[in-house]
Amino acid sequence: MADFYTFGVVPADIGRYLPRIAFSDITQPTLADAAEIINDHAADICAFLYGMSVNVPALAADANSATYRNCQRYILLRFAAQVMRARSQSSDTAADKWDDTADAIRDRLRKTPQDLGSTRSTSLTAGNIFHSSADYPETIYRNSILSRSRLAINATQNRM
Secondary structure (H helix, E strand, C coil): CCCCCCCCCCHHHHHHCCCCCCCCCCCCCCHHHHHHHHHHHHHHHHHHHHHCCCCHHHHHCCCCCHHHHHHHHHHHHHHHHHHHHHHHCCCCHHHHHHHHHHHHHHHHHHHCHHHHHHHCCCCCCCCCCCCCCCCHHHHHHHHHHHCCCHHHHHHHHHHC
16 A cells, blocks of 8 residues: 555646646656656655644545645646646746745645644644754753853852
C-alpha cells in the first residue's frame, strides 16, 4: 500500500486548468507519465502533511474536507504547470502562476495550521503546534553566572 494519496486526482482532471489537453500513449507526457506526475506531487503534499502531524489516511478518506480539496487543488496546479512546460518546452506565465498558487496553498497550511481543521493534531508534540520547550530566562541566567562577571555576581546576590 502506498504511503501517499492522490486525493482522487486523475490525469483527466487537468481539464480544470487545460481543457484541451488529453493523454495517450503517444502524447508528451504519455498517460502513464501523467499518472506518475500526479503521484509525485501527491507524495510531495502528503510528506508535507505528515510533517505537520496530519492523519493523512483519515484525510484522504474525507472527500468533504476543505483540506482534502486544497490537496486536490495543490496536486492539480503542480500537474498542470508541469504538463504545460512539457508541452511547450519553456516556462510559461500560466505555469509559473500555477506553481505560485500551489506554493501559497502549502505556505498557508504551514503558517496557519488551524486551516487544517479537524485533521490537525492537537497533541503537545505535534509538528504543527507552535510551542517551545526552551527555558530562555533560566538559560540566560545560568550562562551569565558561569561568565563570572562582576555584573553576574551582583545579580546573583540580588536574586537571593
